[in-house]
Amino acid sequence: MHKWLVILHSLGACVWIGGHLLLSLKYLPESLRLKNQEIILSFERKFEKIGIPALLIQLISGIGLMHLYHISWFDFSTQIASIISIKFILIIITILLAVHARFFIIPKLQPSNLKLLSFHIITVTIISIIMLFLGISVRFGL
Numbered sequence: 001m002h003k004w005l006v007i008l009h010s011l012g013a014c015v016w017i018g019g020h021l022l023l024s025l026k027y028l029p030e031s032l033r034l035k036n037q038e039i040i041l042s043f044e045r046k047f048e049k050i051g052i053p054a055l056l057i058q059l060i061s062g063i064g065l066m067h068l069y070h071i072s073w074f075d076f077s078t079q080i081a082s083i084i085s086i087k088f089i090l091i092i093i094t095i096l097l098a099v100h101a102r103f104f105i106i107p108k109l110q111p112s113n114l115k116l117l118s119f120h121i122i123t124v125t126i127i128s129i130i131m132l133f134l135g136i137s138v139r140f141g142l
């Protein structure tokens with residue numbers, strides 16, 4: 001069970017982090033340079049079909065792993081518990097940022113509010129890398 005949860009969790013991480021690195025390093029700079037929001041919108045339309053399921057898989061498999069480690073919600077009593085609780089808080093922040101971008105920024109995206117979307121994209125990408133670091137730290141320590 002533990003092995004399959006880690007496989008699922010790692011697969012979700014590949015999709016989520018890989019997609020955001022591609023967006024941050026290729027499509028976002030291109031879109032800002034050409035002042036063309038369509039470049040990001042076209043990527044988002046394709047990526048959300050696998051990106052959203054990947055994020056949900058992270059959340060569900062992460063909660064499964066949390067239970068396997070016998071850790072309860074917002075437990076900061078040991079290093080492993082703190083790492084996992086921080087990951088849980090970070091995924092909530094990620095979901096809030098994703099919902100805000102998807103429903104409040106993307107529907108009326110113009111060259112003038114590209115900067116606000118850039119902030120979201122860069123923040124979510126950095127959080128995803130921190131999640132990777134924290135995930136690996138469960139086994140290896142901080």
Ligand code: HEM
Binds near residue numbers: 012063128
């Ligand atoms: C975008 C979200 C996330 C990403 C990118 C991510 C990434 C990772 C990665 C790369 C690992 C290392 C896998 C391994 O080799 O063991 C990992 C492990 C882990 N993650 Fe996450 N994670 C995310 C969300 C979560 C959430 C929400 C939780 C729980 C609330 C969580 C709990 C864990 C646990 C407990 C491990 C240790 C698994 C083990 O080594 O046995 N993760 N995560």
